[in-house]
Amino acid sequence: MEAVKAFDLEWKKQNSYYFLMYRFITILLTTLGICTMFIPIDKTEIVRTSINPLLLLIWGMHCHLAPYLTCVEEGKSISIYEKLKWMPVAKRRIQAVRREYMIKFCVKAGAAMFIVQQIGGILDGSWGIFNVLYPLWEVFFLFLVGIIDIYGK
Amino acid sequence: MDLEFSHVTAKKKGFVLKDITFSVPEGFITGLVGENGAGKTTLFSLVMEEYARYEGDILAGGMVLAENRREILQKIGFISREQQFFQNFNGMQNADFLAGFYREFNRDCFIEKMKEFGVSFGTPLKGLSVGEFIKFQLAFALSHGSRLFLLDEATAGMDPVYKKDFFRLIHEMIAREDAAILMSTHIEEEVTRHMDYVVRISEGAIESVKEAGEWKP
Numbered sequence: 001m002e003a004v005k006a007f008d009l010e011w012k013k014q015n016s017y018y019f020l021m022y023r024f025i026t027i028l029l030t031t032l033g034i035c036t037m038f039i040p041i042d043k044t045e046i047v048r049t050s051i052n053p054l055l056l057l058i059w060g061m062h063c064h065l066a067p068y069l070t071c072v073e074e075g076k077s078i079s080i081y082e083k084l085k086w087m088p089v090a091k092r093r094i095q096a097v098r099r100e101y102m103i104k105f106c107v108k109a110g111a112a113m114f115i116v117q118q119i120g121g122i123l124d125g126s127w128g129i130f131n132v133l134y135p136l137w138e139v140f141f142l143f144l145v146g147i148i149d150i151y152g153k
Numbered sequence: 154m155d156l157e158f159s160h161v162t163a164k165k166k167g168f169v170l171k172d173i174t175f176s177v178p179e180g181f182i183t184g185l186v187g188e189n190g191a192g193k194t195t196l197f198s199l200v201m202e203e204y205a206r207y208e209g210d211i212l213a214g215g216m217v218l219a220e221n222r223r224e225i226l227q228k229i230g231f232i233s234r235e236q237q238f239f240q241n242f243n244g245m246q247n248a249d250f251l252a253g254f255y256r257e258f259n260r261d262c263f264i265e266k267m268k269e270f271g272v273s274f275g276t277p278l279k280g281l282s283v284g285e286f287i288k289f290q291l292a293f294a295l296s297h298g299s300r301l302f303l304l305d306e307a308t309a310g311m312d313p314v315y316k317k318d319f320f321r322l323i324h325e326m327i328a329r330e331d332a333a334i335l336m337s338t339h340i341e342e343e344v345t346r347h348m349d350y351v352v353r354i355s356e357g358a359i360e361s362v363k364e365a366g367e368w369k370p
Binding site (some may be wrong): 002003006007010011055068070072073082083084085086087088089091141 | 226254
């Protein structure tokens with residue numbers, strides 16, 4: 001795992017502009033997604049009210065992981081796993097490190113979403129159990145999509 | 154580090170390798186010859202790919218490849234025009250990316266070899282000629298202590314000047330290092346002039362394994 005992290009560090013150093021661009025988009029989308037969580041969940045229209053923050057956060061997470069999962073050569077997006085397939089490192093170790101990054105993102109975003117949703121619910125005077133469950137299932141779906149992103153390449 | 158194929162049979166994308174048995178001894182250059190589509194590159198992929206499926210055994214340095222892949226790959230230098238490096242980056246950047254995967258990678262040795270081989274440090278790999286790209290791969294392989302070199306059609310498309318220089322390097326490697334070389338080619342002159350042993354493969358099966366002196370095209 002240390003070898004993979006050493007690769008990631010050097011990869012990030014040599015692709016600093018690429019990472020900066022993706023980081024900017026990640027922060028923008030994730031912040032927007034978290035801000036929409038101020039709107040307390042509408043128990044009667046759970047799907048409709050939860051889809052917008054979820055989509056924004058999925059997109060944000062995808063941008064967070066993208067520079068670790070792909071590189072672009074001659075206009076084509078190539079999987080990092082493909083580039084490292086003949087290195088003395090197991091693919092599952094590379095995936096494990098990306099999973100670590102994804103989990104950290106989910107935990108941070110999840111914590112922010114949870115706090116914001118509780119505040120929204122309390123200020124609205126409609127706080128209830130759904131305000132607790134709502135950010136949890138958002139994180140769950142976020143995690144699922146992250147797993148597909150990492151293991152689907 | 155020697156390489157041994159023992160009754161290896163594999164199916165890949167409709168192509169079948171049948172009962173492949175031969176050895177690549179240390180201190181010698183073994184040529185793998187055959188027409189296009191004979192199975193040469195497929196054979197290399199069985200050694201290099203993590204999820205290669207085959208029956209039989211592939212041993213390197215006495216270790217079973219399937220059980221010790223990471224350990225064995227530390228000592229393998231795979232040189233091919235199809236090698237996966239980061240084409241938008243130069244040789245030094247690629248070495249910096251990948252050095253961490255090799256316990257014995259020596260940066261100073263890499264710099265020395267690149268200078269010795271006359272490969273530009275600053276040019277992205279996509280801007281190197283075929284010969285320069287092959288030499289970069291050789292420099293990288295030598296810098297992480299490779300003892301088994303797999304060369305897949307490494308000289309295809311190389312001009313005669315580069316080719317002469319390339320084979321000089323190969324012979325120096327064999328003389329200096331505790332190395333084994335398996336090199337695929339379909340160029341007869343290379344076989345007769347540079348190989349010690351010749352393995353002929355056709356339609357996925359070994360036709361013959363001979364010393365180069367006994368080999369006839």
